[in-house]
Amino acid sequence: MTSSFRLLPAVALGLLLTGCYSRDDIKGQAGTETPAEVPPTEVPGAVAPKETAAPAVAADAGAAGPLQAINVFLEVSGSMEGFMPKTGGSGSNTRFQQHVAQFLSEVNRSSAARKTFFRIKEKPYRDSYQQLSQTVRGGIQQPASSTDIPTVLDTLVSGYYAPNTVNVLISDFIYSPKNAGAIPYISTDITDALNRAQRPDLAVSVYGYASDFRGAYYPALKTAVRKINSCCDTDIPYYFWVIGPADAVRRFDAALLEKQPAQQVHFGVKYPVPASSLLSRFQNVGSWYYGEKDASKRAAGASYHTVAVSSVSAKGPVEFVVGLDLKTLPGLYRDVKYLKPNLQLQAQDTDAKIIDVFAANDQTKNSSGAENQYTHFVKVRVTKLGKAARPLQLVLKNQRPAWISQWTTKNDSNINQAGAKTFALSSLLDGVEAVTATDQEKAPVFTIPLTLQPAD
Template sequence: MIRTRFSLVLLLTLGAAWWFSGCNLAPQEETPTAPKADTIRQINVFLETSASMNGYLRGSTEFKDIVSELVTKAAQIEPVRRPLALYTIDKDLKPYSGGVSAFVESLATTPLATGKSSELHRIFEQVGAKARNGEVAILISDCVLSFPDAEIRKNPEINRTDASSVLKNAINQQFAQLRKDTISASVYAFESAFNGTYYDYQNKKQVLNGEQRPFYVWAIGKQRVLTLFNQQLQERLNAKPEHRLDFGAGQTVTDYNLFFTLNREGETWEADKPAINNLKKVKPDAPAEFALGVDLSGLPAYAQTEEFLTKNLAVSAGNARVKLVKVEERDDVKDAEKLKANESRMLSESSHVLTFRVSQLFDAQTPVTITLPVRYDTWYVDQSTMDDRTPENRQGKTFALQHLMNGVREAYETGAGSFLKLSVTLNQ
């Protein structure tokens, strides 16, 4: 009888436990939902077709090869919800309905560049309107700043005298609005043979036969979507640009990994992010060195180089002596295979490793701030001319390019931005 009662109690207890478990009455921790991945909703390609572009389309030119590959490879980028949209644009944009294959064929067989002198700020206004809501807009242009034909006829010097004021500020206004809408821009510079009529800043015609001329591909879109597009396009393109510049680097990098053995010097200190403790024995002949892992993959390509980081990274450490001693890309880190699992994971999350040396520490606690100010490359200065009437002044240069690019740069470079800002505390 006792055994029967015991068995009944046991069955009831197990049954109750099963029932409560099955009903899941106890509060459970919610499984975090993974953030939705960025996707490119639409890619829009605009080919400028003012008459000044015609020389790129005649004969055998790199322009046709590069643009054909660009359009073909852009159409392969995934995930994209809609097919590639194609347009020609001079004063107004015109949808191209033939599809990618027909467009590529028309580069070789159809006179496309037949429009009048174009105004770049009006072109960027129309292109920028197609760079919202997950869309990317691509503009292919010679990027020559110019007033309308009628204004040049009235005053042949107007492009030279007023490009730095009127035209530059018109460009600035367009990109300031894009920046306000958190839209970024990348520009790729290429070169190509040019066969045909070239229009100088006075709209005088010169016939060129194979002279190398720059042209530019602009990609515009929301920063995260644009970053994804740039990465996927670069993986596919065989044609590499002569130069690249990215405007609007997105959010400042503030996170980092603090390594405890990688590039370590000094025996006693301890890593306890965001602090480094037990630095009492630090002195000039017995410094401590520590390494931070940071992900800079979202920065412009030139801002990720060792040269740029070494030159521009600033360390503010109050009364202590702290300086940057080494910049390494992740793949260049020596003996990475010897790291333990945790540090190996931290390295995999980093694009760069920054190593710092502490040689003097006077206070019990010292806050350290590490910043990388927003600065844009200026390769375009050497690629700009204000007199394109002779081959010597024109070779490899674009009229008033400096004023165009400065107008864009000033829209994004507000003076208060940083590519990177890290905080570390040093404790004795």
């Protein structure tokens, strides 16, 4: 999923595991005065608002309801300066600046939730929308030396996790362990940070973007170079991590992050089963009909899930199409390139198999038939049938998308040649998955039950 606007990971937490601040330091900010630190480029005369106490966490932080609060955290360490360079005489800006300024504006305009904005330096500082937006537009004036990703994540799930609340962390997520010997434990560091507060309904959505980058680049691996000046000839990734109770994350994603294309992956987010139906008058082949008792009434808007086959053989196959309405799912799960390898048909006593998966087009959208209600279609072929009714299931597997490995590098010390990649990205997300996966086998995105039976 690409776009001419190519949004990339924002919130470069260019990090050293030396940890410039501790978990307690950060959590303390949730209930005390914000340090009086207002960079000169931010709104003149503005006073940093008081830090408010983190909302109390109810026993059931996953209780579903309207989205009530959005906390946005922007990392402003030195590694992020290239995304937010100080505005020059040309007045040009980076795609990161355009994207994040637009995103902050959209969050600020949202009337459905309380909005709070933070910058992350040696600890979180409470900002107004105007202050944080000015930092994005005008550049970082006083960058932090380093921050620590596990500490930041621990803070968000410990001190800012609440019902119907999401925390949005914008960073390049370049995690630089203290020494090379710690690299194999990156995923464990992330798991431990997210798991320490024991949030049973924790979900994380990751949106990846890429931006031009103007400034010094700080590789995670310091074995070759500590800094690449006047970087970069390639785009650099940045990310939005949306962290909170599963239902709140789902609602926020749908409201604010599905509007613009991005690379994405979702952990622990649960989605309603999409609307679906067999379509007997759309690309059907062979002798079959709806097996439901009331199917003959053909009620407007009715959906059907039973295929009654009159006759079938290798020379006379039956083919039927299932319509799916996937518009409430994230873009990842609507992408035909993801659906084709991951949508499976589970069957008994039959050779039924998927032969095509395709998206709606102008013809289906403008059709007078029932197919105009659906965004995607799954075509199934049958040549062999058992003697009794048997269940079928359309199952969309929740698999890691290919872009994650494509954006991962084990050595970012030569980033201009490596391309738009992030050090140890796969390991970071391994750590997230270990916390949010409830079973050894990941739950599917959705399961749609069907029935295949001989005609009466």
